[in-house]
Amino acid sequence: MSLLSVTDLGVTAPTGRALVTGLTFDLEAGSRLGLIGESGSGKSVSSLAITGLLGAGLTASGSVLLDGVQVVGAAERRLVPLRGRAASVVFQEPLTALDPLMRIGRQVQEPIARHRGLRGAALRAAAVEALAEVSLTDERIARAYPHEISGGQRQRAAIAIALASRPKLLIADEPTTALDVTVQAEILALLDRLVEARGMALLFISHDLAVVSAMTSDVIVMRDGHAVKRGTMDALLAAPSDPDSADPYVIELVRSARALDAMLGEK
Numbered sequence: 001m002s003l004l005s006v007t008d009l010g011v012t013a014p015t016g017r018a019l020v021t022g023l024t025f026d027l028e029a030g031s032r033l034g035l036i037g038e039s040g041s042g043k044s045v046s047s048l049a050i051t052g053l054l055g056a057g058l059t060a061s062g063s064v065l066l067d068g069v070q071v072v073g074a075a076e077r078r079l080v081p082l083r084g085r086a087a088s089v090v091f092q093e094p095l096t097a098l099d100p101l102m103r104i105g106r107q108v109q110e111p112i113a114r115h116r117g118l119r120g121a122a123l124r125a126a127a128v129e130a131l132a133e134v135s136l137t138d139e140r141i142a143r144a145y146p147h148e149i150s151g152g153q154r155q156r157a158a159i160a161i162a163l164a165s166r167p168k169l170l171i172a173d174e175p176t177t178a179l180d181v182t183v184q185a186e187i188l189a190l191l192d193r194l195v196e197a198r199g200m201a202l203l204f205i206s207h208d209l210a211v212v213s214a215m216t217s218d219v220i221v222m223r224d225g226h227a228v229k230r231g232t233m234d235a236l237l238a239a240p241s242d243p244d245s246a247d248p249y250v251i252e253l254v255r256s257a258r259a260l261d262a263m264l265g266e267k
Ligand SMILES: Nc1ncnc2c1ncn2[C@@H]1O[C@H](COP(=O)(O)OP(=O)(O)OP(=O)(O)O)[C@@H](O)[C@H]1O
Pocket: 013, 014, 019, 037, 038, 039, 040, 041, 042, 043, 044, 045, 046, 055, 058, 207
């Protein structure tokens, strides 16, 4: 059985508008998949539906089996044990994931205590280790509040928190979009290393083809709430010459990624 099995997932707004329709894919333990699409294409809503975190008024239909548990229509008490253990999410803006009034060290300790049952000195040591794994080795960071550290450091801390529960699946939703380019590259390298080292599965969501291609070669392209294409990055890059898959959005994505490549190549 797949770690994540999404079948005919639909998400509907309170107005009745379909935000996501007919999304189907499987993700095996330890494998990676990219969800790519322009703003508003339904990527975030899909990832929220997968973890049962859809906001009030949004309704999911179809099936999402996460580690064998049906998420669609599940009661909150069924979902709580899944979060962290089966899947954790890293969001675009780490400030929304972090508690502004709690020191970073405490925030890292919390999931470690909850999921691994550590207390006291062992808990403090595990939190220091979790921060070291995301290259936050300066002990001032653990004592700092979120607003006292940089955006890149905050995203590292959010990653440490997401991974502290040892999830089987990490969902990263535009994890580097709010960061400047050099920090973006560092965070991608960090995620790549940790996902690999821990044998986690990764669902990586971004509007940026170049960023997705740094993390995975297996991608789904979404537009207007639909999956318009699934395949390898290579097949996608070859798409414009293939009349069957000449989706205008895919062509535009590839064109802009090539322009970026060419620009970088000239430097
Ligand atoms: N709570 C909500 N109520 C109604 N519509 C919503 C809600 N949340 C999102 N939407 C709509 O659902 C559609 C998909 O949004 P979603 O955030 O999933 O897109 P996205 O592909 O992740 O884009 P972005 O990268 O900009 O976040 C958009 O048209 C958005 O306006």
